[in-house]
Amino acid sequence: MLQYEDIIKQMSLEEKAIFLTGKSVWESRDFPQYGIPSCFFADGPHGLRKQAGAADHLGLNASEEATCFPTAAAIANSWDIKLGEEIGMALGREARSQGVDVVLGPGLNIKRNPLCGRNFEYFSEDPYLSGKMAAGYIKGIQSQGVAACPKHFAVNNQERRRMASDSIIDERTLREIYLTGFEIAVTEAKPRTIMSSYNRINGEYAHENTHLLQEILRQEWGFEGAVVTDWGGGNDCVKAVKNGGTLEMPSAGGDSCRQLIDAVRKGELDEADIDTRVDELIRVVMEISDHHEAGPEMEELRERHHQLAKEAACAAAVLLKNEGQILPLQPQTKVGVIGDFAETPRYQGAGSSIVNTSMVDKAAAAFSQSQLELIGVEKGFERNGGQYTYLKERAVHLAQEAEVVILYLGLPETSETEGVDRSHMRLPDNQIELLEELAEVNPNIVVVLSAGSAVEVEWQGRCKALLYAGLCGEAGAGAMVEIITGKADPAGRLSETYPHKLEDVSSYHYFSKEGGNAEYREGIYVGYRYFETAGVPVAFPFGYGLSYTRFEYCDLQLDQKGVSFTIANIGDRDGWEVPQLYVACRERRIFRAAKELKGFEKIFVKSGEKKRVTIPFDDKTFRYFNADTDQWEVEAGVYEILIGANVRDIKLSAAIECEGSEGIVKCGKKELPQYYTGKVQDINDQEFLQLLGRTCEEERGRRVLAENNTVGDMRYAKSGIARWVCRRLEHLMEKKMKAGKPDLNLIFVSSMPFRAIAKMTEGQVNMKMVGHILEMVNGHVLKGVVKIVPEYFRNRRENRALERRLAEDHNRRS
Numbered sequence: 100m101l102q103y104e105d106i107i108k109q110m111s112l113e114e115k116a117i118f119l120t121g122k123s124v125w126e127s128r129d130f131p132q133y134g135i136p137s138c139f140f141a142d143g144p145h146g147l148r149k150q151a152g153a154a155d156h157l158g159l160n161a162s163e164e165a166t167c168f169p170t171a172a173a174i175a176n177s178w179d180i181k182l183g184e185e186i187g188m189a190l191g192r193e194a195r196s197q198g199v200d201v202v203l204g205p206g207l208n209i210k211r212n213p214l215c216g217r218n219f220e221y222f223s224e225d226p227y228l229s230g231k232m233a234a235g236y237i238k239g240i241q242s243q244g245v246a247a248c249p250k251h252f253a254v255n256n257q258e259r260r261r262m263a264s265d266s267i268i269d270e271r272t273l274r275e276i277y278l279t280g281f282e283i284a285v286t287e288a289k290p291r292t293i294m295s296s297y298n299r300i301n302g303e304y305a306h307e308n309t310h311l312l313q314e315i316l317r318q319e320w321g322f323e324g325a326v327v328t329d330w331g332g333g334n335d336c337v338k339a340v341k342n343g344g345t346l347e348m349p350s351a352g353g354d355s356c357r358q359l360i361d362a363v364r365k366g367e368l369d370e371a372d373i374d375t376r377v378d379e380l381i382r383v384v385m386e387i388s389d390h391h392e393a394g395p396e397m398e399e400l401r402e403r404h405h406q407l408a409k410e411a412a413c414a415a416a417v418l419l420k421n422e423g424q425i426l427p428l429q430p431q432t433k434v435g436v437i438g439d440f441a442e443t444p445r446y447q448g449a450g451s452s453i454v455n456t457s458m459v460d461k462a463a464a465a466f467s468q469s470q471l472e473l474i475g476v477e478k479g480f481e482r483n484g485g486q487y488t489y490l491k492e493r494a495v496h497l498a499q500e501a502e503v504v505i506l507y508l509g510l511p512e513t514s515e516t517e518g519v520d521r522s523h524m525r526l527p528d529n530q531i532e533l534l535e536e537l538a539e540v541n542p543n544i545v546v547v548l549s550a551g552s553a554v555e556v557e558w559q560g561r562c563k564a565l566l567y568a569g570l571c572g573e574a575g576a577g578a579m580v581e582i583i584t585g586k587a588d589p590a591g592r593l594s595e596t597y598p599h600k601l602e603d604v605s606s607y608h609y610f611s612k613e614g615g616n617a618e619y620r621e622g623i624y625v626g627y628r629y630f631e632t633a634g635v636p637v638a639f640p641f642g643y644g645l646s647y648t649r650f651e652y653c654d655l656q657l658d659q660k661g662v663s664f665t666i667a668n669i670g671d672r673d674g675w676e677v678p679q680l681y682v683a684c685r686e687r688r689i690f691r692a693a694k695e696l697k698g699f700e701k702i703f704v705k706s707g708e709k710k711r712v713t714i715p716f717d718d719k720t721f722r723y724f725n726a727d728t729d730q731w732e733v734e735a736g737v738y739e740i741l742i743g744a745n746v747r748d749i750k751l752s753a754a755i756e757c758e759g760s761e762g763i764v765k766c767g768k769k770e771l772p773q774y775y776t777g778k779v780q781d782i783n784d785q786e787f788l789q790l791l792g793r794t795c796e797e798e799r800g801r802r803v804l805a806e807n808n809t810v811g812d813m814r815y816a817k818s819g820i821a822r823w824v825c826r827r828l829e830h831l832m833e834k835k836m837k838a839g840k841p842d843l844n845l846i847f848v849s850s851m852p853f854r855a856i857a858k859m860t861e862g863q864v865n866m867k868m869v870g871h872i873l874e875m876v877n878g879h880v881l882k883g884v885v886k887i888v889p890e891y892f893r894n895r896r897e898n899r900a901l902e903r904r905l906a907e908d909h910n911r912r913s
Contacts, residue, residue, distance in 0.1 A: 101378045103385070106133050111908060112370065113901065115377045116359040119340065121350040123861070124330075125150070127384070132912040135381060136388050140248075140327075140348065141197070143190050144204035144220050145170045145447065145572065146454030149197045164397065165193050166404040166573065167447055167454035169411050171205055171232070172551045173569030175222035175594035176644075177414040178677045179701045180235040186411060187239020187247070189404050194245045196397050200387045201246040201292055201327075204452075207233040207280045208296075210552065210595050211256040211625055212610040214521040216514075219448040219551025219570050223594040224626030224641065226276055227696050227719065230283025237288035246387055249284050250294035251329055253277055253311060254619075258520045259611040262332065263809050263852045265299040268619040269790045273300075274724035274731075276625055282320055283719075291324045291383045295344060297332045298617070301795075304334040312343030325383045331855040334807070337362040341369075345376045352862015353901040354894070405458050405574055412571040412578035414675075418589035418645040419556075419597075420565040425543060427585025427647060428503060430470035435497040436462055437537070438507030438547075439482040445509055445549045446575050450517025450843060460576035462507065469584050474501055480529045482511040483839035491533055498541040505583065506534060506562070509549030513836050515570075518846035520611045524555045524601045534561050547579050553597045556638050567591070585647065590675035590701075592644035592745065596627050599638050605629035605779055620782040622774055622790060627746045628692035632777030642696075642745030648674035648706065652742060652750035661698075661715035662740055664751055668704040677701050678750075679743050680714045682721065685754075686736040689723060689764055690775040694746060725762040726792065735759030766790070803877050806854040806869055817878035865894045 101107060107115065114130065122128045122137060129137035142148040147165040168174070168186050177183075187205075194202050206220040207229045215221075222229040233249055240247040254266040254277045268277070284290065293316070295306040305311060306328050316322045325345035333339065333347040336355040347355055362368035418426070428434070441462040447454060466473040479494035481487060498504045508530045514521050525531075537544055538561040545564040548554070549571070559565055566589070568579050581587040598604055605621040624632060627641035648670030655664045666676055680698035684691055698714040721738060722731045735758055742751040768775045770789045773782055788794060804812055813825035828849055835842040853873055857864045868890050875883035 101374060103378050103381045106135070106381060107374050107377055109133060109912070110377070112360055112363060112373070113356065113904060114908060115373050116356040117353070117901070117905065118377055118380065119336070119345065119359070119373070120347045120355045124349040127346060127380070130909070132909050135384055138200040138384055138387060139198055140201045140203060141194065141199040142204070142451050143194065143199075143202035144206050144452050145174075146452075146456070147190060147193045147197060147199060147202070148452065148454055149199055162455045163197055164455050164457055165197070166401065166408055167456040168408045169415050169572040169575065170219045170448060170452075170551055170570040171207075171222045172219045172594070173415040173571050174411060175228060175232050176417050176567075176569060176591035177411070177701070178228070178592055178594070178699055179414055180231050182411060182414055183232045183235030184239040185407060187236040188242055189239075189400070189407055190236075191240040191243025191245045192395065192400055193397065193404070194240070195243055196395055196400065199245065201248050202240050203248045203250065203294060205233050205236040205247070206250050207284060208251055208253075208255050209277055209280065209625060211619075212604055212606045213524055213553040213595070213598070213601065214610060215256055215552070216258040216519045216521060217448070217450070217517055219515050220452055222280075224596065225594070225696050226279035227283070228594055228699070229280035230287075233280060233284040234288040237284060237290045241288070241291065244387065246291035246383060247288075248292040248294050248327060249281065249290050251296035252281055252293050252305060252316070252326075253296060254300050255296035255298055257611045257617060258518050260615065260809060260850055261518070262297040262850055262855060263615060263807055264617045265302060265615055266617045266619065267301060267791070267795050269622060269792070270726040270729075271724045272619055272622045275623055278315065279719065285316070285320045285322050291386060292327050293322065293324065294327050294329055295332060297329050306332055306344040307335055307338035307342045309342035317343065323379070323382065325379045331851065331859040333858045334854060337368050340376050341372050345379045347858070349859065350861045351858050352860075352865070353898040354857060354862065354865035356901065357897065358866075401458065408572045409460075409574035409578050412568070412575040413581055413587045413590065415569060415571065415591045416579060416582055416589055417567040417591035417593055417643075418564070418582070419567050419639055419643070420559055420562070421645050422563040425503070425563045426545065426566075426583060428471060428583055431472055433472045433474050433500070433502040434466065434505055435474055435501030436466055436476045436505045436507070437479040437494045437497060437533075439478050439480055440507035440509045440547075440549050441476060441505070442478055444576050445482070445512065445570065446572050447570050448515050448517070448551050449512045449841060452517070456573045459573045462505075462576045462580070465577040465580040466505075469580055471584060479506075480533050482509070482527070483513065484527050484529055486529055491536060494533060495536055495540055498537045501541060503543045503545060504537055504541050505545050505547060506537065507547045507549065508534070510551070510554065511839060513839055513841050515551045516841050516843070516846075518843060518850060519841065524553065526554055526558070531558050534558055538562070545583065553595055555600055556597060557599070559638075567593075588647050588672065588674040589645060592642050592677045593639055594641075596630055596637050596641045597639035598630070599636060603630075603635050603637070605633075608780055616795065618787065618795075620787045621779045623692060624777055624779050628695065629777060629779065631693040631746060633779075640745050640747040642677070642679050642743065643748075644677070644745070646674045646676065648672040650674075650676045650704065650744070652678070655742065655751040655753055657740055657753045657755055659716075659755070661713060662742065662753070663711060663713040664742055665709055665711055666702065666704060667709040668706050671706055673703065673705045675701060675703050676744070678712055678714070679745065681741040681743060681746060681749070683739040683741060684734060684736060685739060688734055690771060690777075691723060692777070694741060696746075721757050721759070725764070727763045727765050732762045733757055733759035735761065804853070804873055806866070806873065807852045809849065810851050810853065811849040813876060816876045818876050818880060820880065821876040862894075862898050865890070868894065
């Protein structure tokens, strides 16, 4: 049943088809004659990015000023759903202020591997925590009459070949790990839009994946909004409309429109499918226009939102080490502040999420305003590497004079950027060398760490305290000083595990490898699920974080509805605690993780106070997905209910027996021996194919390139010119990276499939022209040139003719 059937009946086929692609880089089509306004989209995972000048989707051109909040990776460390909702409300207010209708965020892809270059935009390695935090953001954004657009749906966990890779994954892992967060966000917060990911999933692109978009998202979860492509993420527009993809962004000109019309006329596409997609988009546009009034001016919001950003940074900071209770520092302590990140804070990631803000706190200013005695500030090192003896010598001299050294370390911008995955988990060598030299002259070193994802911390023995700031937003520097001085209690707990080394990660052998397939051979064993099940030691476990006070857990009570217990603050300071509920199945007929997070709370407890905490069970507490029966089931048996301060520090436990189904299990310990042990770092082909229940193939090496090959694949091209262009592109990218200024445009072009040339040029290039470009790349240069020139002019004529007809329809119906 179409909600806007009366409007859709009045629209021509051309109008309906063109409505399903963008009007410009950031706008959807409007039809004033039918009362359909345009929607304006803007990036906004942790701060609005509405471009003021020339439009692009990578953050290359200037955007309007906005508040930069801590990134999702940092806010997830707060474990504070209400805080997420407050930030969402602030994002919504700023969107209204700037005339933005749809905020592209939050991002809630799972941190499968610490190396993913975009991990700073994602919440956690755990789907339950990710989903709950995302739901808070979405509710906050949409409370202001603006649409949220959670992303990237789904199984988008690496940046390498992100527009062309194929995520090969079994159904159980897909459901339990990579879709559960989206499920929580969709069912609890009801976002008006959702963004499909670039990649394929088991051979089908996300925006045209009927299993993902129709069977799961709409039929199972009840989603009623619009599915929007990531920018340039459209593949086959006819398949997309047929299988559940609503809006192709940005503008693809008239090419997609003509493809849809031709498909209808040839009987390859039912016009009713177009009507359904149009109805979905009209519904979103109308809901926004009905509730979206002009917001307050940014000047009215800046101070208030800057303070919220500071509170958020305080809530998200994680104290990982505090040897000898060196923190908090006493008033009048003589401190020396050292580090490139102290002088120029790294408070956000790089890429399309870059926020243009004018209110960035600096460490030196914050320390100067504290009760500590700041005796000097030294850079110490260059963040992008390189040895500068004079910087190190000056830093060592300052350390000799100080009672305590506050050393700011972190990953440089080149390490964490959209479009590129990290190659290792280490901090730059020059930072570690400086730490070692400082420790020789002053043992009292407090490290403040800026990074959007886990790093190796084998160097932590050289410092007495380690405060993980994350990418903490524009007000982060001041927030860290408040924690260091004890004005605020460290309230964060890790939302991802810190392994000792990269080689310990379950997906180490499978992540971001050569070839077009991204094989998820580790299955459900992601993050702590792997480390706990396989018994692998870690540097800092999931959920870990220290406080300036101490807590005691007692009086556990358990029934079929949930669990309750008491937390007492037995220290001499007020503080925050995050009790976490984990569930473990004693009798595992199916393979499963040793523990799984199924609930949490964040509470503030005053010194000497006791608080009763209740964590209810829900429909996700005991379930697993049975791929053989294609449904969620509960395994009958006894379950351990574990209450912990983190996944490895279990304070209370009790057992409960659950009735369940005896669903079919076709593959057991004999067929899947390593999955039953959890030791999944070396899964062979046979066992992985047993898990998948099908075969999978991958084409490698030099070949005839097609529309879904990337520009970077020209290294295999038959054309020598194409190979030279590819080498030149790679050289320029490497040069920019070494200079510490990654060129996102070059990175995007290199990883872009040829088909995206037609999707990203606002109609200047169509798919036929892409075919002729490929002829040139594949060695038929002259043949391609001869064809592409007349096709360019023909395409331009057809686009102009289409726009004239649309204008005539508009005038006739107005």
